[in-house]
Amino acid sequence: MMEHDNSVVAKANHPVIITRNATKEPKSIQWILISIVLLFLTLFLVVPLIAIFVKAFEKGAEAYFAAIAHPDAVAAIKLTLIVVLITLPLNAIFGVVAAWTITKYDFKGKNFLITLIDLPFSVSPVIAGLIFVLLFGLHGTLGPLLQSLDIKVIFSIPGIVIASIFITFPFIARELIPLMQSQGTSEEEASLTLGAGGFKTFWYVTLPNIKWGLLYGIILCNARIIGEFGAVSVVSGHIRGMTNTMPLHIEILYNEYQFSAAFAVASLMSIFAIITLIIKSFIEWKTDFKSTKAR
Amino acid sequence: MNIVTEGKQTKKRTIPGFGLTMGFTLLYLTIIVMIPLSMVFLNTFSMGFQDFWATITEPRVLASYKLSFLTALTASFVNAVFGVLIAWVLTRYEFPGKRIIDGLVDLPFALPTAVAGITLTTLYSPNGWIGQFFSFKVAFTPAGIIIALIFIGLPFVVRMVQPVLENIEKGMEEASASLGANRMQTFIKIIFPELIPAILTGFALSFARALGEYGSVVFIAGNMPFKTEISPLIIMTKLEQYDYEGATAVAAVMLIITFIILFTINILQWWTGKRYSGK
Numbered sequence: 001m002m003e004h005d006n007s008v009v010a011k012a013n014h015p016v017i018i019t020r021n022a023t024k025e026p027k028s029i030q031w032i033l034i035s036i037v038l039l040f041l042t043l044f045l046v047v048p049l050i051a052i053f054v055k056a057f058e059k060g061a062e063a064y065f066a067a068i069a070h071p072d073a074v075a076a077i078k079l080t081l082i083v084v085l086i087t088l089p090l091n092a093i094f095g096v097v098a099a100w101t102i103t104k105y106d107f108k109g110k111n112f113l114i115t116l117i118d119l120p121f122s123v124s125p126v127i128a129g130l131i132f133v134l135l136f137g138l139h140g141t142l143g144p145l146l147q148s149l150d151i152k153v154i155f156s157i158p159g160i161v162i163a164s165i166f167i168t169f170p171f172i173a174r175e176l177i178p179l180m181q182s183q184g185t186s187e188e189e190a191s192l193t194l195g196a197g198g199f200k201t202f203w204y205v206t207l208p209n210i211k212w213g214l215l216y217g218i219i220l221c222n223a224r225i226i227g228e229f230g231a232v233s234v235v236s237g238h239i240r241g242m243t244n245t246m247p248l249h250i251e252i253l254y255n256e257y258q259f260s261a262a263f264a265v266a267s268l269m270s271i272f273a274i275i276t277l278i279i280k281s282f283i284e285w286k287t288d289f290k291s292t293k294a295r
Numbered sequence: 296m297n298i299v300t301e302g303k304q305t306k307k308r309t310i311p312g313f314g315l316t317m318g319f320t321l322l323y324l325t326i327i328v329m330i331p332l333s334m335v336f337l338n339t340f341s342m343g344f345q346d347f348w349a350t351i352t353e354p355r356v357l358a359s360y361k362l363s364f365l366t367a368l369t370a371s372f373v374n375a376v377f378g379v380l381i382a383w384v385l386t387r388y389e390f391p392g393k394r395i396i397d398g399l400v401d402l403p404f405a406l407p408t409a410v411a412g413i414t415l416t417t418l419y420s421p422n423g424w425i426g427q428f429f430s431f432k433v434a435f436t437p438a439g440i441i442i443a444l445i446f447i448g449l450p451f452v453v454r455m456v457q458p459v460l461e462n463i464e465k466g467m468e469e470a471s472a473s474l475g476a477n478r479m480q481t482f483i484k485i486i487f488p489e490l491i492p493a494i495l496t497g498f499a500l501s502f503a504r505a506l507g508e509y510g511s512v513v514f515i516a517g518n519m520p521f522k523t524e525i526s527p528l529i530i531m532t533k534l535e536q537y538d539y540e541g542a543t544a545v546a547a548v549m550l551i552i553t554f555i556i557l558f559t560i561n562i563l564q565w566w567t568g569k570r571y572s573g574k
Contacts, residue, residue, distance in 0.1 A: 023468040025478050030388050037384045038396070040377055043425070044446055045402050048414045051424060055417060094323050101316040113320075115561055119328055122500075122553045124507025126527040127546045130534065131331040134338055139539060141334065166327055189309050198311040220404065227407025229510030230527065234534060247409035247510065254413050254514065266410040273405035280405075281398040 052270050055263035067253075067261035068268060075241040076249035076265070082157065083245065084225050087164045092218055095172025100206070102173075103180035104188065114177065120169045128166050129234025132159055155237030160245065163231040168224045172217035179213040180206075212287040216280065223276045227269065332550070339547040342540050350544040355520050356529055360548070363526040366437055367505035370444030375498045378452025379490065385453075386460040403449050408510025415443050416515040435517030440525065443515045444505040451504070452497030459493045460486075492567040496560055503556045507549065 025033075057064055067073060098117060102110060120128065134140050136153035146153060153159045187209070191201040207214075229247040236243040244252065246269055253262035339347055350356065384390075385397050403411065419426040419433040419442055426433050433439050463486060471481040509527040516523040526549055533542035 023465060023472060023481075024387075029478075033380065034384050034388055034390050037377075037381050041381070041396060041399065044449060045399055047424065048411070048418060048446070049402070051418055052410065052414050055414075094320070097316050098320045098323075101313070101320045104310050105313050105317070107313075107317070111561070111565075113324075115557060116324060116328065119332070119557070122503040122507070122557055123332070124509065124527050124530075124546075124549055124553075126509050126530045127335070127507065127549060130530060130542055130546050131334050133534065134334040134539065134543065135331050137539075141337075162327075166331065169327055185310060192309060192311075201310075223405045227405075227410070229407060229409045230508075233509075234531065247407045250407075250409050250413065259417070262413055266407075266413060269407050269410050273402065273407070273410075276405045277398050277401055280401065281394070 049270065049274075052263055052267050055259065056267040058263075059260040063260055064264045064267075067258075067264035070261070072241050072244065073249060073261075073265055076244045076246045077268075079157070079160075079243070080226055080245045083161055083164050084222060086161050087168060087225050088218065088222055090165060091168055091221055092172050092214070094169070095174075095176055095217060095221075096210075096214065098173040099176035099180050099210075100202070102177055103183075104185050117170050117173055120166050121174075125167060125228065125230025126234060128231040129163050132163055132166070132235055136162075154235050155239065156243060159235035160232050160243060163235045164225050164228055167228050167231050168221045171221035171224065172214065175217035175220070176210055176213050179210060183209055212283050216283050219276050219279050219283075223273060226272065335543055335546050335550055338540070338543045342544065346540065347544050347547075350541050351548050355524070356526075356545055358521045359524050359526045359529045359545075362437060362440070362522075362524065363506055366440045366444055366525070367502050367508075370441050370448055370505050371498050371502040373441075373445050374448045374501050375452050375494055378449070378497060379456055379494060381453045382456040382460055386457055400450050400453050403446055408447065408508070409514075411446055412443065412511040412514035415439070415446060415511065419515065434515050435519075435523065437523060439515040439517070440512055440523065443511040444508060447508050447511050448501035448505050451501035452494060455493040455497035455500070456490055459490055463489055492563050496563045496567070499556050499560045499563065503553055503560075506552065506556075 024030075102114060133154055135142055136146060136159065137143055138147065138154070140154075151158075153162070187205050188201050191205045192198070196204070227247060228245075229251070232245055233248060233251070236245065236248060238244060238248060238252065240252070246265060250262050250265050250269075253259075253265065381400065385393065385400075416423075416434050416439070418424050419429075419439055421427065421432060421434070423434070431438070433442065467485055468481055471485045472478075476484065507527055509525075509531070512525055513528060516525060516528070518524055518528055526545060530542045530545050530549075533539075533545065
C-alpha cells in the first residue's frame with residue numbers, strides 16, 4: 001500500500017523516510033504464506049499425531065490398557081529404560097568433556113575433531129548396527145575371543161547399549177560446543193587466578209553456565225535413545241521379552257496385524273515425544289537458548 | 296556457527312587438564328566410533344576387489360542405490376523449499392498458535408521413527424485417512440518413501456535457516472526498499488543470497504539422514520526388490536541371510552557417499568564462517 005510512496009521518495013532522492021511497510025509484505029500475502037505453512041504442517045505433523053491416538057483407542061480403552069500392560073510390552077519398556085540409564089550418563093560425560101576440550105583450548109585439527117564427533121549423525125542406523133556385528137558378532141573380529149570368555153554382546157543387551165551409544169554419541173557435545181564457544185574462557189581463567197583448581201573451576205564456574213544447554217542436549221539424546229530403531233534392530237535379535245525395545249515391540253505387533261496394540265505402545269512413545277518438545281520449548285523460553293544445529 | 300578457529304593467534308593454555316580431557320575425548324571417540332566404523336573398510340579390503348565389485352553392481356543393489364538416492368533427493372528438495380517458507384513465516388509473521396507450531400516443527404526429531412513409519416503407512420494406505428484422496432497408490436510405492444523422508448527431514452532446513460533470518464540486518468532490507476526494489480526483488484537479491492549457505496547445509500544434512508533412514512521407510516515402502524527396496528534394507532536383508540560380506544560391501548559404498556556429503560557440509564560451514572565473521 002505504501003510501496004508507491006516509497007518509490008516516489010526514493011526516486012526524488014530525498015532523505016528517505018521508510019515506513020514499516022517497506023520491509024513487510026502486504027497482509028494478504030502474509031496470510032497466504034501462513035496458510036500454506038499451516039496446511040503443510042497440519043498434513044505432515046498434526047494429522048499423524050492425532051491418528052496415533054485415534055488408532056490406539058480404536059478398540060476401546062480396555063484393549064488400550066491391556067496392550068500396554070502386556071508382559072512383552074512391560075519387558076520392552078523396562079529394557080528401553082535400562083538402555084537409557086546406561087547410555088545417557090556415558091554420553092553426557094563424553095559430551096561435556098569433548099565440548100570442554102574443544103572450546104577451552106587451542107589446538108590444531110579442531111575442526112577435524114568436530115567432524116569426527118559429528119560422524120554418527122550421518123551414518124545410516126543400519127550401518128551403525130552392522131559395524132558392531134562385524135566387531136562383536138560370532139563371525140566378527142572379536143567374536144571368538146568373546147565366545148571363549150562366554151560374553152554375549154550381539155543379540156543381547158550390551159549390543160543394544162553400545163549401538164545406542166554410537167547413534168547418540170554427538171548429541172550433547174553438539175549442543176554444548178556453540179554455547180561454550182560463545183561463553184569464552186575468561187570466567188574460568190578468573191577462577192583459576194583466584195586459586196581454584198581445574199575441577200573446582202569446572203564444577204562451580206563452567207557447569208552452572210552450561211546447565212540449561214546440558215539439559216537441552218540430554219533430553220534430545222534421551223528421545224533418540226528411546227526411539228532408535230534401525231541400529232537396535234540389527235543387533236537385538238528380536239527376542240521377545242528379552243531384547244525387544246519399545247520400537248521393536250511396535251514393529252512386531254504391527255507385522256502381526258495387531259494394529260491397535262501397536263498404536264497403543266506408539267501412543268505411549270508419542271506422549272513421551274510431546275513431553276520432550278514441551279521441556280525443550282521451556283528451556284528455549286527460559287534461556288533464550290536455541291539449538292544452533294538442527295538435529 | 297563460529298566453529299572455525301580464529302586466525303593464527305596462539306593463546307597460552309592457562310586452563311589445566313588439556314591432556315586429560317583430550318585423552319578421554321580421543322579414547323572414547325576411538326572405541327565407540329573409529330574402531331567400529333573402520334571394521335566396514337577392513338572387511339571390505341579382505342574380500343578382494345572382484346567380489347566387492349560384483350556385489351555392489353548386482354542389479355538389485357544398483358536399483359536400491361538409485362531409489363535411495365532419488366527419493367532422498369526429492370524429499371530433501373521439498374524440505375528445502377518448505378523449510379525456507381516455514382522459517383520465514385515463523386520469524387517474520389505473527390499469528391495465533393505460533394509458539395506451538397514452532398515447537399511442533401521438531402516433532403520428527405522427538406518421535407521414534409518406527410512410530411512415524413506405522414502412522415504414515417496407515418494414513419497413506421489406499422483406504423487410509425489421506426490415501427483415499429489419491430487416485431494412485433502412495434503407500435508401498437516410491438511416493439510413500441518420499442512422504443516418510445519428508446517427515447523425517449522436515450526440521451533440518453527450518454532450524455538452519457531460522458537463526459540466519461533472525462540475524463539479517465533490517466537496515467539492508469530498508470536500503471533495498473528505499474532504492475526502489477519491491478519486496479520480491481529485495482527477497483531474491485538481498486535476503487536469499489544470505490540464506491544460501493544455511494539452506495544448502497540443511498539440505499545436505501536432510502539428504503544424508505534420508506539416505507540412511509530405515510525405521511520410518513520399511514513400513515511404508517512395501518520393500519519390493521527392484522521397486523521399493525532402499526539400500527539400508529538391502530544391508531538388513533543380507534545380514535539376515537548371514538551374507539556379512541555382501542552387507543559390508545553395500546555399507547562401504549553408502550559410507551563413502553556419507554563422507555562426501557559431510558565433506559561438502561564442512562566446506563559450506565567454512566564458507567558460512569568466512570561470510571559472517573567478516574562483518
